[in-house]
Amino acid sequence: MGTPTREKLLDAGLQLLLERGYNGLGIQELLRTTQAPKGAFYHHFESKQDFALQVVDRYMEEVHQGLKLCLEDDSLPPLERIRRFFELSRDKYSRDGYLGCMLGGLGQELSGTHEAFRTRIEACFAFIADRFADCIEQARLRGEVADSTDPLEAANLLLDCWEGGALRCRLWRDPEPLNRVLDFCFGSLRAEAASTV
């Protein structure tokens, strides 16, 4: 079990990283925000990079919960499960003040310079896409997407378009870009199935 200080640092880090990015995050400010004693940071974390990677792990815990909640909900058709996951993400962005997706933010900021972040963030996206692909394969077998659909390719496409919408919602401070991406992508996947029946 984590100590309260470690948890407080990770929680505050999540919000600060989302807002300011990695290079914009100051350890001093993090300590001030959490009222953690000086020295607490390096007691709990090896380095700023170690800290931020642990914040990514924390972020992914929430993603895992959301994936489980949505993608395993057999009461919804398979494509609707994925859409529901995105809608819950959108609602989370709303609560955060439309700062977008932390994976997209850190991926943009750091993948040109920090190989550890490039591989970790890509592994997160690949994990999510794999889970989506299972649902898309179910949708394919039910004729809800075109038979020729490559499930993993479609999954990556959905995720990439979503991340573009997440960037734009950060610029707009508004969910419209996210809703537009969802309507277009899910509408198109379904239309392809209808046109090939």
Next chain:
Amino acid sequence: MGTPTREKLLDAGLQLLLERGYNGLGIQELLRTTQAPKGAFYHHFESKQDFALQVVDRYMEEVHQGLKLCLEDDSLPPLERIRRFFELSRDKYSRDGYLGCMLGGLGQELSGTHEAFRTRIEACFAFIADRFADCIEQARLRGEVADSTDPLEAANLLLDCWEGGALRCRLWRDPEPLNRVLDFCFGSLRAEAASTV
């Protein structure tokens, strides 16, 4: 006409901002890279923010040239003009080492903390989307996209999905995410027209 030192700083800044982002860019390193004399930076630029905003202007000059070259090419059908613009952008990303789009990068990194960047980057996207919308309206009149298509909405959608692909190409160091987005988005826009004929 700009002085050579100013131009050298802007050129080097473009590559460094793309690779490292704003907070990861050091003025000392910029001066070393360009072998500019100490003091040259603040002779030419008010601040780091002023410098980066001028780099964005420089980036947009290239975008304007690309838009003019592609969107005014009457030898191509309207949708193909937009696709050609994206393909030229993809080729540029390739030359840069697949670091993605500087507008997307700075938009992600800074829009949570720097209002000046949030508004400037959004203005750049809005300008590009407006130009796309003109072509989409032409495509609509020619029946190449569904009659019900809102040109500006479709333009923003294309741009947002592209930016998501640009982020993923930065993570993959590979153009596949960009090609996947183009095939899906242009295919879907056309399919909507075909299904409503």
